[in-house]
Amino acid sequence: MVSKVEGIDPRELQSLQLYLNEYRQQSEIFSQQLALLEEGRVEALAAIDAIHGIKESSGDTVLLQIGGGVSLRARIEEPERVLLNIGAEVVVERSSEEAVEYLKDRLTEMEASSKKVIETLEQLKYQMNEIARRLEAGYQQYQMQQARPIPDEQSG
Amino acid sequence: MSSISPKVQNQIAQLQQMQQQMQTIGAQKNQYEMAVREARRATEELKDVPDENAVFMSVGSVMMQKKKEDVLAKLNDKIETLEIRIKSLEKQETMLQGKFEQLQAQIKQALEGKSSPGAA
Numbered sequence: 085m086v087s088k089v090e091g092i093d094p095r096e097l098q099s100l101q102l103y104l105n106e107y108r109q110q111s112e113i114f115s116q117q118l119a120l121l122e123e124g125r126v127e128a129l130a131a132i133d134a135i136h137g138i139k140e141s142s143g144d145t146v147l148l149q150i151g152g153g154v155s156l157r158a159r160i161e162e163p164e165r166v167l168l169n170i171g172a173e174v175v176v177e178r179s180s181e182e183a184v185e186y187l188k189d190r191l192t193e194m195e196a197s198s199k200k201v202i203e204t205l206e207q208l209k210y211q212m213n214e215i216a217r218r219l220e221a222g223y224q225q226y227q228m229q230q231a232r233p234i235p236d237e238q239s240g
Numbered sequence: 241m242s243s244i245s246p247k248v249q250n251q252i253a254q255l256q257q258m259q260q261q262m263q264t265i266g267a268q269k270n271q272y273e274m275a276v277r278e279a280r281r282a283t284e285e286l287k288d289v290p291d292e293n294a295v296f297m298s299v300g301s302v303m304m305q306k307k308k309e310d311v312l313a314k315l316n317d318k319i320e321t322l323e324i325r326i327k328s329l330e331k332q333e334t335m336l337q338g339k340f341e342q343l344q345a346q347i348k349q350a351l352e353g354k355s356s357p358g359a360a
Contacts, residue, residue: 095244095351172275172282172318173298174311176289186285 092225100222104215111208114201121198128187128194135180138163248350251343258340262333269329276322283315 138146142163147155166183167175178186244252286308289295295311296303306314 167294167296170282170285171278172315174282174286174315175296175303176286177294178289 092222092229094226097219097222097226100215100219104212104219107208107212107215111205111212114205114208118198118201118205121194121201125191125194125198128191132184132187135166135184139180244351248347251347251350255340255343255347258336258343262336262340265329265333265336269326269333272322272326272329276319276326279315279319279322283312283319286312286315 138160142160145157145159148158149155164180165177166180168178168183168186169175170186286295289308291308293308294305295308297306297311297314298304
Protein backbone atom coordinates (compact mmCIF):
# COMPACT_ATOMS: atom_id res chain seq x y z
CA MET A 85 0.00 0.00 0.00
CA VAL A 86 1.11 3.55 -0.69
CA SER A 87 2.35 5.17 2.48
CA LYS A 88 3.59 8.65 1.70
CA VAL A 89 1.83 11.70 0.37
CA GLU A 90 4.67 14.10 -0.33
CA GLY A 91 5.33 14.78 -4.03
CA ILE A 92 1.93 13.32 -4.82
CA ASP A 93 1.39 11.54 -8.12
CA PRO A 94 -2.14 11.42 -9.60
CA ARG A 95 -1.65 7.68 -10.18
CA GLU A 96 -1.03 7.26 -6.47
CA LEU A 97 -4.32 9.00 -5.74
CA GLN A 98 -6.02 6.79 -8.27
CA SER A 99 -4.66 3.63 -6.69
CA LEU A 100 -5.72 4.86 -3.24
CA GLN A 101 -9.21 5.45 -4.61
CA LEU A 102 -9.21 1.90 -6.00
CA TYR A 103 -8.20 0.51 -2.61
CA LEU A 104 -10.97 2.49 -0.97
CA ASN A 105 -13.57 1.15 -3.44
CA GLU A 106 -12.29 -2.39 -2.91
CA TYR A 107 -12.54 -2.07 0.87
CA ARG A 108 -16.03 -0.59 0.55
CA GLN A 109 -17.16 -3.61 -1.45
CA GLN A 110 -15.61 -6.00 1.06
CA SER A 111 -17.25 -4.11 3.89
CA GLU A 112 -20.66 -4.44 2.22
CA ILE A 113 -20.18 -8.20 1.79
CA PHE A 114 -19.23 -8.61 5.46
CA SER A 115 -22.22 -6.48 6.53
CA GLN A 116 -24.51 -8.74 4.52
CA GLN A 117 -22.91 -11.79 6.15
CA LEU A 118 -23.47 -10.27 9.56
CA ALA A 119 -27.15 -9.64 8.74
CA LEU A 120 -27.55 -13.27 7.63
CA LEU A 121 -25.92 -14.54 10.81
CA GLU A 122 -28.21 -12.36 12.90
CA GLU A 123 -31.22 -13.63 10.97
CA GLY A 124 -30.12 -17.23 11.62
CA ARG A 125 -29.61 -16.50 15.29
CA VAL A 126 -33.08 -14.98 15.71
CA GLU A 127 -34.61 -17.91 13.81
CA ALA A 128 -32.82 -20.50 15.98
CA LEU A 129 -33.95 -18.73 19.17
CA ALA A 130 -37.54 -18.64 17.89
CA ALA A 131 -37.36 -22.37 17.09
CA ILE A 132 -36.10 -23.17 20.61
CA ASP A 133 -38.99 -21.11 22.07
CA ALA A 134 -41.47 -22.93 19.81
CA ILE A 135 -40.17 -26.39 20.83
CA HIS A 136 -40.45 -25.48 24.53
CA GLY A 137 -43.86 -23.85 24.05
CA ILE A 138 -45.30 -26.84 22.21
CA LYS A 139 -43.97 -29.25 24.83
CA GLU A 140 -45.50 -27.24 27.67
CA SER A 141 -48.94 -26.99 26.09
CA SER A 142 -49.14 -30.30 24.29
CA GLY A 143 -52.58 -31.09 22.93
CA ASP A 144 -53.43 -27.44 22.30
CA THR A 145 -54.39 -26.32 18.83
CA VAL A 146 -51.70 -24.49 16.91
CA LEU A 147 -51.96 -22.38 13.76
CA LEU A 148 -50.15 -23.86 10.79
CA GLN A 149 -49.18 -21.03 8.45
CA ILE A 150 -49.51 -21.97 4.81
CA GLY A 151 -48.48 -18.61 3.35
CA GLY A 152 -50.34 -15.52 2.19
CA GLY A 153 -51.41 -14.86 5.75
CA VAL A 154 -53.54 -18.02 5.76
CA SER A 155 -53.37 -20.51 8.63
CA LEU A 156 -54.99 -23.83 9.44
CA ARG A 157 -55.80 -25.22 12.84
CA ALA A 158 -53.51 -28.14 13.61
CA ARG A 159 -52.68 -30.48 16.44
CA ILE A 160 -49.17 -31.69 17.08
CA GLU A 161 -49.26 -35.47 17.13
CA GLU A 162 -45.88 -36.01 18.75
CA PRO A 163 -44.51 -32.88 20.42
CA GLU A 164 -41.54 -34.90 21.68
CA ARG A 165 -40.39 -35.80 18.18
CA VAL A 166 -39.28 -33.09 15.78
CA LEU A 167 -37.90 -33.11 12.26
CA LEU A 168 -34.63 -31.27 12.09
CA ASN A 169 -32.96 -29.86 9.01
CA ILE A 170 -29.26 -30.68 9.36
CA GLY A 171 -28.22 -28.99 6.11
CA ALA A 172 -27.31 -30.39 2.69
CA GLU A 173 -31.08 -30.89 2.10
CA VAL A 174 -31.34 -33.60 4.76
CA VAL A 175 -33.96 -33.72 7.50
CA VAL A 176 -33.76 -36.15 10.42
CA GLU A 177 -36.14 -37.11 13.17
CA ARG A 178 -34.85 -36.29 16.63
CA SER A 179 -36.22 -35.82 20.12
CA SER A 180 -37.12 -32.25 21.04
CA GLU A 181 -34.23 -32.16 23.57
CA GLU A 182 -31.74 -33.23 20.91
CA ALA A 183 -33.11 -30.60 18.53
CA VAL A 184 -32.74 -27.88 21.18
CA GLU A 185 -29.19 -29.07 21.84
CA TYR A 186 -28.42 -28.92 18.12
CA LEU A 187 -29.88 -25.42 17.83
CA LYS A 188 -27.90 -24.23 20.86
CA ASP A 189 -24.68 -25.52 19.28
CA ARG A 190 -25.55 -23.69 16.08
CA LEU A 191 -26.25 -20.53 18.09
CA THR A 192 -22.81 -20.71 19.73
CA GLU A 193 -21.17 -21.12 16.32
CA MET A 194 -23.17 -18.28 14.80
CA GLU A 195 -22.26 -15.98 17.69
CA ALA A 196 -18.56 -16.84 17.29
CA SER A 197 -18.77 -16.19 13.54
CA SER A 198 -20.58 -12.87 14.14
CA LYS A 199 -17.80 -11.82 16.51
CA LYS A 200 -15.17 -12.57 13.87
CA VAL A 201 -17.13 -10.71 11.17
CA ILE A 202 -17.54 -7.69 13.47
CA GLU A 203 -13.79 -7.67 14.14
CA THR A 204 -13.04 -7.83 10.40
CA LEU A 205 -15.54 -5.04 9.74
CA GLU A 206 -13.89 -2.87 12.36
CA GLN A 207 -10.46 -3.48 10.81
CA LEU A 208 -11.85 -2.62 7.38
CA LYS A 209 -13.44 0.54 8.74
CA TYR A 210 -10.11 1.58 10.28
CA GLN A 211 -8.26 0.95 7.01
CA MET A 212 -10.95 2.81 5.03
CA ASN A 213 -10.64 5.81 7.33
CA GLU A 214 -6.85 5.73 6.94
CA ILE A 215 -7.09 5.66 3.15
CA ALA A 216 -9.78 8.35 3.09
CA ARG A 217 -7.56 10.56 5.27
CA ARG A 218 -4.55 9.98 2.99
CA LEU A 219 -6.67 10.59 -0.08
CA GLU A 220 -7.94 13.88 1.26
CA ALA A 221 -4.41 15.01 2.17
CA GLY A 222 -3.16 13.83 -1.22
CA TYR A 223 -5.87 15.68 -3.14
CA GLN A 224 -5.12 18.87 -1.23
CA GLN A 225 -1.41 18.50 -1.93
CA TYR A 226 -2.08 17.72 -5.58
CA GLN A 227 -4.22 20.85 -5.91
CA MET A 228 -1.45 22.92 -4.30
CA GLN A 229 1.09 21.37 -6.69
CA GLN A 230 -1.10 22.24 -9.66
CA ALA A 231 -1.55 25.82 -8.46
CA ARG A 232 2.22 26.35 -7.83
CA PRO A 233 4.23 27.79 -10.77
CA ILE A 234 6.91 25.45 -12.24
CA PRO A 235 10.41 26.64 -10.99
CA ASP A 236 12.13 25.91 -14.35
CA GLU A 237 9.74 28.13 -16.26
CA GLN A 238 10.21 30.95 -13.73
CA SER A 239 14.03 30.86 -13.85
CA GLY A 240 14.17 30.38 -17.65
CA MET B 241 -3.97 8.78 -16.39
CA SER B 242 -3.79 10.70 -19.68
CA SER B 243 0.05 10.44 -19.64
CA ILE B 244 -0.15 6.64 -19.70
CA SER B 245 0.33 5.11 -23.14
CA PRO B 246 -2.66 3.38 -24.80
CA LYS B 247 -0.77 0.07 -24.60
CA VAL B 248 -0.36 0.32 -20.83
CA GLN B 249 -3.95 1.52 -20.46
CA ASN B 250 -5.04 -1.58 -22.33
CA GLN B 251 -2.88 -3.74 -20.07
CA ILE B 252 -4.44 -2.10 -17.00
CA ALA B 253 -7.91 -2.87 -18.38
CA GLN B 254 -6.85 -6.49 -18.92
CA LEU B 255 -5.52 -6.61 -15.38
CA GLN B 256 -8.84 -5.34 -14.01
CA GLN B 257 -10.69 -7.93 -16.08
CA MET B 258 -8.44 -10.67 -14.70
CA GLN B 259 -9.05 -9.43 -11.20
CA GLN B 260 -12.81 -9.68 -11.78
CA GLN B 261 -12.41 -13.20 -13.16
CA MET B 262 -10.37 -14.20 -10.12
CA GLN B 263 -13.03 -12.73 -7.85
CA THR B 264 -15.76 -14.71 -9.64
CA ILE B 265 -13.73 -17.93 -9.39
CA GLY B 266 -12.97 -17.21 -5.74
CA ALA B 267 -16.65 -16.64 -4.98
CA GLN B 268 -17.63 -19.88 -6.71
CA LYS B 269 -14.91 -21.78 -4.88
CA ASN B 270 -16.14 -20.34 -1.58
CA GLN B 271 -19.67 -21.47 -2.39
CA TYR B 272 -18.51 -25.03 -3.14
CA GLU B 273 -16.32 -25.11 -0.04
CA MET B 274 -19.30 -24.06 2.05
CA ALA B 275 -21.44 -26.77 0.46
CA VAL B 276 -18.73 -29.37 1.24
CA ARG B 277 -18.57 -28.20 4.84
CA GLU B 278 -22.36 -28.38 5.10
CA ALA B 279 -22.48 -31.89 3.60
CA ARG B 280 -19.66 -33.08 5.90
CA ARG B 281 -21.43 -31.65 8.88
CA ALA B 282 -24.71 -33.31 7.85
CA THR B 283 -22.84 -36.63 7.47
CA GLU B 284 -21.41 -36.33 10.97
CA GLU B 285 -24.80 -35.40 12.38
CA LEU B 286 -26.45 -38.29 10.57
CA LYS B 287 -23.97 -40.80 11.97
CA ASP B 288 -25.23 -39.97 15.49
CA VAL B 289 -28.86 -40.58 14.53
CA PRO B 290 -30.26 -43.99 15.57
CA ASP B 291 -31.07 -46.21 12.58
CA GLU B 292 -34.78 -46.36 13.44
CA ASN B 293 -35.20 -42.56 13.18
CA ALA B 294 -36.81 -41.22 10.03
CA VAL B 295 -34.48 -39.49 7.58
CA PHE B 296 -35.74 -37.33 4.74
CA MET B 297 -33.91 -36.00 1.74
CA SER B 298 -34.92 -33.30 -0.69
CA VAL B 299 -35.89 -34.70 -4.09
CA GLY B 300 -37.00 -31.87 -6.36
CA SER B 301 -39.57 -29.93 -4.38
CA VAL B 302 -40.52 -32.71 -1.95
CA MET B 303 -38.83 -34.29 1.02
CA MET B 304 -38.71 -38.06 0.63
CA GLN B 305 -38.12 -40.54 3.41
CA LYS B 306 -34.93 -42.53 2.73
CA LYS B 307 -32.76 -45.09 4.43
CA LYS B 308 -30.02 -43.56 6.53
CA GLU B 309 -27.26 -45.40 4.62
CA ASP B 310 -28.65 -44.22 1.27
CA VAL B 311 -28.59 -40.62 2.45
CA LEU B 312 -25.04 -41.08 3.75
CA ALA B 313 -23.95 -42.49 0.37
CA LYS B 314 -25.59 -39.58 -1.47
CA LEU B 315 -23.88 -37.07 0.81
CA ASN B 316 -20.50 -38.73 0.23
CA ASP B 317 -21.08 -38.60 -3.55
CA LYS B 318 -21.96 -34.94 -3.25
CA ILE B 319 -18.78 -34.21 -1.27
CA GLU B 320 -16.67 -36.05 -3.86
CA THR B 321 -18.22 -34.15 -6.79
CA LEU B 322 -17.81 -30.80 -5.07
CA GLU B 323 -14.18 -31.53 -4.22
CA ILE B 324 -13.42 -32.27 -7.88
CA ARG B 325 -15.02 -28.94 -8.85
CA ILE B 326 -13.01 -27.12 -6.18
CA LYS B 327 -9.76 -28.64 -7.48
CA SER B 328 -10.62 -27.55 -11.02
CA LEU B 329 -11.34 -24.00 -9.81
CA GLU B 330 -8.06 -23.98 -7.89
CA LYS B 331 -6.19 -24.86 -11.09
CA GLN B 332 -7.91 -22.00 -12.91
CA GLU B 333 -7.12 -19.68 -10.01
CA THR B 334 -3.40 -20.58 -10.03
CA MET B 335 -3.20 -20.13 -13.79
CA LEU B 336 -4.91 -16.73 -13.65
CA GLN B 337 -2.79 -15.64 -10.69
CA GLY B 338 0.37 -16.39 -12.69
CA LYS B 339 -0.87 -14.39 -15.68
CA PHE B 340 -1.99 -11.59 -13.38
CA GLU B 341 1.41 -11.29 -11.70
CA GLN B 342 3.15 -11.34 -15.09
CA LEU B 343 0.96 -8.56 -16.45
CA GLN B 344 1.26 -6.59 -13.22
CA ALA B 345 5.08 -6.75 -13.48
CA GLN B 346 4.91 -5.58 -17.12
CA ILE B 347 2.72 -2.61 -16.18
CA LYS B 348 4.92 -1.74 -13.22
CA GLN B 349 7.99 -1.85 -15.43
CA ALA B 350 6.33 0.34 -18.06
CA LEU B 351 5.20 2.91 -15.48
CA GLU B 352 8.49 2.96 -13.59
CA GLY B 353 10.45 3.26 -16.82
CA LYS B 354 8.35 6.24 -17.73
CA SER B 355 8.50 8.03 -14.38
CA SER B 356 12.21 7.32 -13.55
CA PRO B 357 14.41 10.47 -13.66
CA GLY B 358 16.97 8.76 -15.88
CA ALA B 359 14.34 8.18 -18.55
CA ALA B 360 13.91 11.91 -19.21
